[in-house]
Amino acid sequence: MALVVEEIVARCQEALNEDTPVLAVRDVVSGIVSDGRGLEHALGPVSRGGITTLHKAADLTVLHVAWTPGISLYPHDHRMWAVIGMYGGQEDNAFFRRVPGGLERAGGRELPAGEVLVLGDDAIHSVANSRKDFAVALHVYGGDFFSVARSEWDLETYEERPRDLERTQRLFDEANARWLESTEGA
Numbered sequence: 001m002a003l004v005v006e007e008i009v010a011r012c013q014e015a016l017n018e019d020t021p022v023l024a025v026r027d028v029v030s031g032i033v034s035d036g037r038g039l040e041h042a043l044g045p046v047s048r049g050g051i052t053t054l055h056k057a058a059d060l061t062v063l064h065v066a067w068t069p070g071i072s073l074y075p076h077d078h079r080m081w082a083v084i085g086m087y088g089g090q091e092d093n094a095f096f097r098r099v100p101g102g103l104e105r106a107g108g109r110e111l112p113a114g115e116v117l118v119l120g121d122d123a124i125h126s127v128a129n130s131r132k133d134f135a136v137a138l139h140v141y142g143g144d145f146f147s148v149a150r151s152e153w154d155l156e157t158y159e160e161r162p163r164d165l166e167r168t169q170r171l172f173d174e175a176n177a178r179w180l181e182s183t184e185g186a
């Protein structure tokens with residue numbers, strides 16, 4: 001049977017009952033993104049970048065994220081575990097740690113299609129898509145992604161501020177407009 005969104009969410013919900021939910025969810029997501037075509041079919045074609053909510057509850061959020069080519073999202077935390085599974089393109093993740101007055105870089109990881117990244121509760125990362133195709137992923141969080149108070153940091157000054165999802169939306173809108181312009185001119 002073809003994979004559908006309800007099935008993806010149901011598998012993640014089931015994994016929450018395991019002893020170590022984050023690792024069980026990692027295994028589920030790993031299995032799902034290993035069949036990129038199936039996931040592409042379930043989620044539909046991507047023509048612009050953005051975040052689509054597939055499931056939202058107090059204990060679990062499942063998002064479909066499409067990173068526009070050229071986008072760069074400033075550092076932010078989640079304050080809950082996160083499992084990111086790529087099924088197309090590539091996310092460039094940079095990691096940070098808190099230092100007095102801001103952040104310092106602490107490595108990074110390029111995440112190509114088929115790979116899964118697990119982030120702990122206190123992880124701080126920034127994400128960029130430096131390639132010429134959309135980076136598409138399933139993002140699963142161990143809580144309510146939208147109502148927990150979180151932080152983000154300015155991309156250049158590393159100044160901390162409250163997470164602002166409207167600012168994130170504007171970033172996607174700008175990146176989408178730039179991308180559209182560049183493809184129209186091609």
Ligand SMILES: [Fe+2]
Pocket residue numbers: 076077078125
């Ligand atoms: Fe994130």
